[in-house]
């Protein structure tokens with residue numbers, strides 16, 4: 297059982313986050329409940345920014361990869377902290393804009409942006425379109441022609457780097473649906489093609505090699521390959537990039553044995569590679585973008601559940617069912633993801649049982665933690681699952697017509713509701729009899 301550093305235990309033996317007693321939170325807002333530690337998020341954002349200032353003279357911008365947790369309040373925090381945002385759909389873009397986010401600082405991603413989405417993005421003057429393929433360039437060019445605008449584009453490049461992460465979240469290799477590869481010449485061809493389109497301005501290159509990565513080596517290798525490619529298009533096409541976007545992917549601690557390096561180290565090392573490679577190849581040092589998602593919000597969040605059925609199948613397994621599950625956290629069923637948990641109302645008890653914490657959906661794979669080492673859990677206990685801030689709410693579903701949980705942000709002992717709990721009415725609001 298591992299309790300992240302930003303959590304503590306109070307005199308009632310209750311788990312505390314952002315100065316708030318989690319048992320009180322569960323009482324006031326109900327369960328399941330997503331709880332986000334606002335100060336922790338802001339501190340992580342500042343750490344990224346400060347490192348960029350220290351190691352790359354501030355010549356860059358941190359973009360919040362909002363797919364990790366896309367809510368209006370999250371865009372507000374990112375904006376207040378001076379970050380840009382990476383959005384990947386019309387829906388994320390709409391949410392960001394509705395929160396008042398500066399469209400100039402929005403980078404629009406996606407491997408299959410629709411015509412409508414691109415028209416929306418260009419109409420709203422998003423800062424950059426990160427172009428995935430040649431078809432998309434044609435659409436962007438056509439929309440710009442119609443609107444009398446110019447779009448600034450980056451190209452999503454597959455640098456051919458193995459990120460050593462789960463197959464489903466590995467994206468830098470040639471066999472990936474995202475972007476164009478360097479190794480088969482497609483990347484070169486797309487830059488050449490873009491040059492021929494009159495309503496585009498080539499701003500630079502982008503890569504993203506995967507997610508939940510612990511080793512710095514793949515990031516450094518990707519940066520090197522991207523600068524080599526920048527040199528090639530400069531020499532052979534006369535295209536000089538002004539921006540290099542290195543994506544996100546930085547891993548976080550979900551369980552005790554996870555050991556992510558500090559992001560300061562990551563930015564320091566990658567900056568060194570860029571400086572050296574640019575100097576050697578006579579390339580102008582590009583404006584750098586980084587797109588962390590998980591590492592900004594992942595370990596800032598916990599989910600509170602109420603334990604219900606406890607089923608001890610002698611000599612087989614003990615199951616504790618909670619009032620949520622794969623609907624609010626599908627990461628076990630998708631990736632076999634591992635989590636740690638505590639009993640919020642008896643936080644300091646010794647973990648001397650092995651139990652499987654499962655959800656209430658009609659799927660045997662609806663598990664949150666398999667074989668968790670926990671103190672004895674009784675019906676009615678509040679179970680707090682750690683590090684659920686990223687890719688939980690954003691990937692939540694209404695499977696089995698469960699209502700998506702509420703989300704509160706906590707800070708200095710105060711909680712503020714930022715996403716309301718869905719109601720049965722919400723579930724049927726688009727149904728037609």
Ligand SMILES: Cc1ncc(COP(=O)(O)O)c(C=O)c1O
Pocket residue numbers: 361364382405504506507508543544545546587588589590591
């Ligand atoms: C293009 C792009 N940028 C950034 C991210 C954020 O990744 P992470 O949450 O692992 O930092 C992703 C998701 O993997 C992505 O696809």
Ligand SMILES: N[C@@H](CCCC[NH3+])C(=O)O
Pocket residue numbers: 363465507508627631686687691
């Ligand atoms: N959703 C994934 C990561 C994919 C990141 C987006 N490309 C996860 O929960 O780990």
